[in-house]
Amino acid sequence: MNEQQVVEVKNVSFKYEKEWAVEQVDFSIDKGQFLGLVGPNGSGKTTLVNLILGLIKPNKGSIQLFNQPLKHFKDWREIGYVSQTSNSFNSGFPASVLEVVRSGLVSRLGMFRFLKREHTQKALEALKIVEMEEFAKSNIGELSGGQQQRVLIARSLVSAPSLLILDEPTVGIDEKHVTAFYELLARLNKNHGITLLMITHDIATITEHATHLVFMNRTIRFHGTPEEYNQYNGNEPNPIYGHMHQQLNHMEVMS
Numbered sequence: 083m084n085e086q087q088v089v090e091v092k093n094v095s096f097k098y099e100k101e102w103a104v105e106q107v108d109f110s111i112d113k114g115q116f117l118g119l120v121g122p123n124g125s126g127k128t129t130l131v132n133l134i135l136g137l138i139k140p141n142k143g144s145i146q147l148f149n150q151p152l153k154h155f156k157d158w159r160e161i162g163y164v165s166q167t168s169n170s171f172n173s174g175f176p177a178s179v180l181e182v183v184r185s186g187l188v189s190r191l192g193m194f195r196f197l198k199r200e201h202t203q204k205a206l207e208a209l210k211i212v213e214m215e216e217f218a219k220s221n222i223g224e225l226s227g228g229q230q231q232r233v234l235i236a237r238s239l240v241s242a243p244s245l246l247i248l249d250e251p252t253v254g255i256d257e258k259h260v261t262a263f264y265e266l267l268a269r270l271n272k273n274h275g276i277t278l279l280m281i282t283h284d285i286a287t288i289t290e291h292a293t294h295l296v297f298m299n300r301t302i303r304f305h306g307t308p309e310e311y312n313q314y315n316g317n318e319p320n321p322i323y324g325h326m327h328q329q330l331n332h333m334e335v336m337s
Contacts, residue, residue, distance in 0.1 A: 086113045087149060088245050088277050089134060094143035096126075096133060103129045105301045107143070111294075113244070116271040116278040118288035121298035127281045130298070131249060134279075135163065148244070162238030164231070166250035166281075171230055175223040179233050182222050183208055186237035208236040211274065212266060227254030228263060239270075246270070248280045260284070264291045 089111040096104045104126040111117050121127050132138050134145060136152055145152040148160060183205040209215040212232040217225065222233060231251055238246055252260050268291045270276045282288050289295065289308040297304040304311060
């Protein structure tokens, strides 16, 4: 047993009706890693995350979370999740930033438990980590997309997860703020010891901040460090990626 292992995916395959979305995927994430999951649209990235979260079941293979088989895993408070559509509060949404962050404690406390002063303090501390404490009393709908995404990360952090999963979290964030957002994630990883799994199309930026990369096109095309990726990416022709390599280069041009 590897006590450092947070996620283990072994020979996992999944299909929608007759079409395989994920095929024979093998990889693991150890405690303290920041793993970027990269691939073209339709490559199975979100499906893989849904499998890890237990939202769908694999047709083949197995998944373990914190060294427990997924079907036996119960402590979902250990995992925070931010989806790509989560930063979409409109200006009329009736909640303050602080209320949104405190709502992240509901799963830990139970629906009918009252929030106390200590829980408000935890929410403020989470906002401080993402540098949004000055907006605690602001309406969530009045913030920019990037600010909303930071608040939703704080909502995930307030319950002290060990693993934070983010699905395209920079969608809706102004380009000039994307670098600052990645720097925030890197600080969460390095300074707060949170293991990160992030889906992204932004190859150039993720290679600067992640500790490990997985390139996927239904199956795993590459799994290694950014340094290893840069070494392989600089050698043409590249037998590791094949058609995937061309798609990734196209994504870099379009991003």
